[in-house]
Amino acid sequence: MYNKRETKYPMPVQDPLVRNQNFKEVALGYDGETAKLEAQRCLNCKNRPCMGGCPVSVRIPEFILKIAEGDFDEAYRIISESSSLPAVCGRVCPQERQCEGACIRGIKGEPVAIGGLERFAADYHFAHANSVGRPLSNGHSVAVVGSGPAGLSCAGELAGMGYEVTVFEALHVAGGVLSYGIPEFRLPKEIVRREVENLKDLGVKIETDSVIGRLYSVEELKTELGFEAVFLGTGAGLPRFMGIKGENAKGVFSANEYLTRANLMMAYEEDSRTPIFRGRRTAVVGGGNVAMDAARTAKRLGAERVFIVYRRGMEELPARKEEVRHAVEEGIELKLLTNPVEVLTDAEKNAVGLKCVEMELGSPDADGRRRPVVKEGSEFTMDVDCIIMALGTSPNPLLRQTSEGLATSKNGGILTDENGMTSLDGVFAGGDAVTGSATVILAMGAGKKAARAIDRYISRSFS
Secondary structure, eight states: OOOOOSSOOOOOBOOHHHHTTOOSOSBOOOOHHHHHHHHTTOOOOSSOHHHHTOTTOOOHHHHHHHHHTTOHHHHHHHHHTTOSOHHHHHHHSOGGGTTGGGOGGGTTSOOOOHHHHHHHHHHHHHHHOOOOOOOOOOSOEEEEEOOSHHHHHHHHHHHHTTOEEEEEOSSSSSOTHHHHTSOTTTSOHHHHHHHHHHHHHTTOEEEOSOOTTTSSOHHHHHHTTOOSEEEEOOOOOEEOOOOOBTTTSBTEEEHHHHHHHHHTSOTTSTTOSSOOOOOSEEEEEOOSHHHHHHHHHHHHTTOSEEEEEESSOGGGOOSOHHHHHHHHHTTOEEEESEEEEEEEEOTTOBEEEEEEEEEEEEEEOTTSSEEEEEOTTOOEEEOOSEEEEOOOEEOOTHHHHHSTTOOBOTTSOBOOOTTSBOSSTTEEEOTHHHHSSOOHHHHHHHHHHHHHHHHHHHHHHTO
């Protein structure tokens, strides 16, 4: 059954010059036969290095073996023992830095397409399977604040143990960053809705339009509503800006706002009631996945030219290689080793240009990356009328402002111990609310870890 092919079976995708005009999913997914052939490339290693690279410890060789054998339902069952959101993870996880990065097949060729196979198993399951059964209740209840990856993962893990879980979501739609942050062409919202419905089938209750810190305090969730523990998975939705002159001009946006309008409110649809600025020439400042998402969205909204402006070089770009490749194929232009210093405006305070300087890489900084240094006399101006700042985010301050005794770091992240417990008894936290902006799978891992700690906490309290 072993397939000696050294390269992955390519993932079918939309043509770049077609997809950059629509919001349909770029990657089309494997069919059953291709999935089996790709799965047969797995060596089924005894030491399983791919599992060591997975933050939620999916039993990767086992589910791949089942795909190779054609038992797609069993493959999904194995994945779902560890992951609450397999259809999401198969699409947006940085597999090249995690499971696939550790794959032995990658030494002399390309690693097994673990992400593509996980996506296939999840999509097959939802296309063919009935809803999952609801576990027997253990009589205990937990509140989860936030329905992003950390919150949903924590809720799913706890529900599987029999807990009555209620998720409180501030927005009108569940999913957190999966709904407002990641574009339709990379993660269709129907996939997110499907994963949320799967959790509801387990008994998880979702309360939308519920801003904890306003509707109830964290303490009131325990004292008034009777939850025995609380998990805070509120993410990091507060955008950062550069602090440069002209940054408050019309036509300058945070990637957070820009993507929320497009992704959550579907502002690109003709009948949408939510407006979105459609720039003629757009500059996106930043080099991560969010920057790529914003740039590719701007292109689909009709921009003639779209630039990624990043102060380091190609090797330092933090975005996934696949996302960079897709962006370049779609016509996004990379302005690397470039740093903005001023937004230029007209008399009505509209952005009309971006003054920049060229950079060069100097000595490594504290993180080991070479520090960008300004080239003297290199100032130039970019002709743009839309500027999107994709510089990262930090946790929303609402919870720390309304939760007396909740310890946070100087950057606003919630402080926890090794088990995810905060400074408040019975209150746990994880994901971007603790670490700052990170990946979906790391947030899921934090939610899963916290769920197990919550189970131990409640078990001790009632023993």
